[in-house]
Amino acid sequence: MLETEAFEVSFGPQHPSTHGVLRLQLTLDGEVVVECEPHIGYLHRDFEKICENRTYTQVIPYTDRLDYLGAMNNNFGYCLTVEKLLGVAIPERAEYIRVIIAELNRIASHLLAIGTFVQDLGAFGTPLLYCFREREKIIDIFEATCGNRLTYNYYRIGGVAQDIPDGFVEKVKGFIKYLRPKLKDYEDLMTNNAILLVRTKGIGVLSREMALDYAITGPNLRASGVAFDLRKEDPYSIYPRFQFDVPTRATGDAWDRYRVRMDEIEQCLRIIEQAIDNIPSGDFIAKVPKMLKVPAGETYFRTESPRGELGFYLISDGSNKPYRLKCRAPSFSNLAVIPDLVRGVKVADVIAILGSIDIVLGEIDR
Amino acid sequence: MIDIPFILNFLWMCAKAAGLLGFVSISVMFLIWLERKVSAHIQSRLGPMIVGWHGCFQTIADTIKLLLKENIVTKEADKLTFWFAPLVVFVASFLPFVAIPFGRNLIARDLNLGLLYILAVSSLGVIGIFMAGWGSGNKYSLLGGMRTAAQIISYEIPLVLSILTVVMMAGSLSMTKIIEAQKGMWFIVYQPIAFLVYFISAIAEVNRAPFDIAEAESELVAGFHTEYSGMKFAMFFLAEYTNMFVVSAIAAALFLGGWQGPFLPGAAWFLLKVYFLIFVMMWVRWTFPRLRVDQLMHFAWKFLLPLAFLNILVTALVMVIKR
Numbered sequence: 001m002l003e004t005e006a007f008e009v010s011f012g013p014q015h016p017s018t019h020g021v022l023r024l025q026l027t028l029d030g031e032v033v034v035e036c037e038p039h040i041g042y043l044h045r046d047f048e049k050i051c052e053n054r055t056y057t058q059v060i061p062y063t064d065r066l067d068y069l070g071a072m073n074n075n076f077g078y079c080l081t082v083e084k085l086l087g088v089a090i091p092e093r094a095e096y097i098r099v100i101i102a103e104l105n106r107i108a109s110h111l112l113a114i115g116t117f118v119q120d121l122g123a124f125g126t127p128l129l130y131c132f133r134e135r136e137k138i139i140d141i142f143e144a145t146c147g148n149r150l151t152y153n154y155y156r157i158g159g160v161a162q163d164i165p166d167g168f169v170e171k172v173k174g175f176i177k178y179l180r181p182k183l184k185d186y187e188d189l190m191t192n193n194a195i196l197l198v199r200t201k202g203i204g205v206l207s208r209e210m211a212l213d214y215a216i217t218g219p220n221l222r223a224s225g226v227a228f229d230l231r232k233e234d235p236y237s238i239y240p241r242f243q244f245d246v247p248t249r250a251t252g253d254a255w256d257r258y259r260v261r262m263d264e265i266e267q268c269l270r271i272i273e274q275a276i277d278n279i280p281s282g283d284f285i286a287k288v289p290k291m292l293k294v295p296a297g298e299t300y301f302r303t304e305s306p307r308g309e310l311g312f313y314l315i316s317d318g319s320n321k322p323y324r325l326k327c328r329a330p331s332f333s334n335l336a337v338i339p340d341l342v343r344g345v346k347v348a349d350v351i352a353i354l355g356s357i358d359i360v361l362g363e364i365d366r
Numbered sequence: 367m368i369d370i371p372f373i374l375n376f377l378w379m380c381a382k383a384a385g386l387l388g389f390v391s392i393s394v395m396f397l398i399w400l401e402r403k404v405s406a407h408i409q410s411r412l413g414p415m416i417v418g419w420h421g422c423f424q425t426i427a428d429t430i431k432l433l434l435k436e437n438i439v440t441k442e443a444d445k446l447t448f449w450f451a452p453l454v455v456f457v458a459s460f461l462p463f464v465a466i467p468f469g470r471n472l473i474a475r476d477l478n479l480g481l482l483y484i485l486a487v488s489s490l491g492v493i494g495i496f497m498a499g500w501g502s503g504n505k506y507s508l509l510g511g512m513r514t515a516a517q518i519i520s521y522e523i524p525l526v527l528s529i530l531t532v533v534m535m536a537g538s539l540s541m542t543k544i545i546e547a548q549k550g551m552w553f554i555v556y557q558p559i560a561f562l563v564y565f566i567s568a569i570a571e572v573n574r575a576p577f578d579i580a581e582a583e584s585e586l587v588a589g590f591h592t593e594y595s596g597m598k599f600a601m602f603f604l605a606e607y608t609n610m611f612v613v614s615a616i617a618a619a620l621f622l623g624g625w626q627g628p629f630l631p632g633a634a635w636f637l638l639k640v641y642f643l644i645f646v647m648m649w650v651r652w653t654f655p656r657l658r659v660d661q662l663m664h665f666a667w668k669f670l671l672p673l674a675f676l677n678i679l680v681t682a683l684v685m686v687i688k689r
Contacts, residue, residue, distance in 0.1 A: 007505065009505050009506070009509075031509070031513075031659060031660075118655060121655040121656060122575060122576065122578070122654075122655045122656020122657075123575075123653070123654060123655040123656075124575060124651065124652060125405065125409055125652065126405075126408055126409050126652050126653060129409040129410065129411065130409070130410070133410055189653070193654065193655065195576055195654050195655045195656070195657055196655050198657070198658075198661055199655055199656075199657070199658060199661075346658055346659065346660065347509070348656075348658040348659060349658065
């Protein structure tokens with residue numbers, strides 16, 4: 001027998017497909033992964049400690065930088081947490097704007113997830129740039145609304161920072177009309193592609209039990225057959241008013257995770273369609289004092305971010321700054337399952353699995 | 367004492383080689399520009415637009431940049447292997463041009479065994495790629511080199527078998543004779559399966575997507591040429607596009623009737639066919655995801671190889687019956 005030995009490859013932090021600065025320490029036997037150990041912390045900025053020294057409003061820009069691809073959803077989650085402790089009533093108009101913006105952001109995030117996933121499978125550039133082209137339209141809408149293109153800082157405690165601009169409704173409607181046929185194009189380019197199928201079917205199967213054990217949430221959990229969506233399970237804001245389905249898939253492989261995201265884009269469009277025509281007039285922000293003091297107490301609030309359950313645990317001592325703010329980031333739990341998923345697969349599948357789990361390092365390292 | 371005919375012959379040979387080298391360089395520059403434009407338009411971008419008309423001098427600017435770059439050799443590298451690998455790859459990609467017929471009399475050397483010669487020298491490149499993978503002293507490079515070696519050797523077999531049917535029909539290994547045998551009808555009409563098997567294997571031979579596992583940007587950073595920069599990297603680049611030209615030229619000669627066609631001169635027809643095939647390769651590259659390394663092997667051994675054998679069998683049977 002020829003003597004062989006396993007060798008270690010440091011996969012990242014500078015690597016084209018680790019989606020940020022994740023480092024996977026892979027022990028390889030030829031092309032097969034024997035062991036995988038994720039190393040995180042390259043993007044650590046001490047979010048939770050910083051928040052203890054900022055007023056409640058000043059924390060909002062920091063939440064943008066958690067999951068920077070779903071920044072609006074992070075704003076949303078944080079503001080809802082503070083509002084719960086504050087017990088303030090949100091104007092109807094603000095509720096509608098918030099939901100529309102959050103769902104648009106979810107579409108943008110899923111588009112990017114799909115694009116980078118297929119790019120990692122080696123479809124070089126084309127699907128990614130198509131997804132970017134569509135995402136660009138959403139970002140343009142956001143830019144018109146709040147002036148920023150990535151970290152928006154748009155939600156405020158009690159509402160949103162400013163009213164939607166003129167022509168917002170038409171732009172969003174135009175976007176819906178634009179995106180629907182494009183989704184069909186994706187089916188032709190990606191979904192019905194034989195190579196994509198063999199690369200993703202049965203790869204990185206995340207069983208229902210395993211997903212629950214690891215506290216996986218979001219599209220990854222739904223791909224494993226659990227219809228768990230916080231917008232349905234633990235409704236917040238005005239989500240109960242809208243009709244939408246929770247797409248699920250049975251097996252939980254990379255293909256299913258990709259499909260669930262595609263289906264969710266469709267559901268997001270449905271929610272936006274129902275909301276966009278019914279935006280009531282009125283205030284876009286509730287009357288909250290400039291120097292906001294939150295009554296003492298503690299609370300946990302969870303929302304459905306594009307990547308899963310985004311929770312904030314807030315302790316207030318009655319001052320104008322949070323005493324403690326803990327963030328439960330969905331990507332963190334989702335990342336934890338990767339060593340178990342990639343054991344025994346080929347290097348190329350590591351990429352497929354990592355891409356299909358869709359992590360964002362910004363909220364893992366915080 | 368001075369052997370005049372020999373010297374003349376030698377000078378003529380040098381002139382031919384220089385002409386070919388010049389053609390190859392210009393052709394590669396055009397191809398790189400074309401690839402960038404094709405990919406850009408497929409991806410709804412514009413591509414290079416600044417240097418010259420629609421960026422047509424972009425490649426020249428890039429070449430100058432590459433020439434001026436610092437020559438970096440990593441500490442871990444096996445110096446000699448690292449230095450020679452790009453040369454081996456480039457020379458191997460350039461050698462087949464000797465027997466490629468650009469036109470009726472436009473061939474550097476009409477070898478009797480032209481096709482065999484082309485196949486033999488074009489598979490030398492894998493040695494260079496493996497040298498690069500090994501010599502870089504980088505794990506990603508090594509993985510890329512190993513993958514390439516396995517891949518090229520696997521795809522060589524269906525490639526040769528698919529060509530064999532053409533050789534059977536033409537009854538010769540000389541490129542000129544094969545093209546002349548297609549006077550009445552191109553061989554692609556009689557041998558569509560052979561053409562497909564050849565074209566797929568050829569894409570794999572030149573490491574293009576969806577078979578680009580050797581470079582596999584998203585997995586292996588840049589595969590075997592991860593550690594290469596400057597002009598040494600340019601050599602690999604040059605070799606890649608030269609290889610594309612070679613395999614497309616073979617396809618054009620064997621299946622698409624080479625230089626034959628109405629109105630235009632022979633060389634123009636030949637280049638048109640070659641560039642069309644290269645365009646198809648680019649089109650494929652920017653559309654499909656990449657296969658996994660074991661799926662790639664399965665595809666070669668379990669699908670292409672039996673298909674190629676079956677094709678030979680059927681061709682032989684038909685030829686025997688017709689006689």
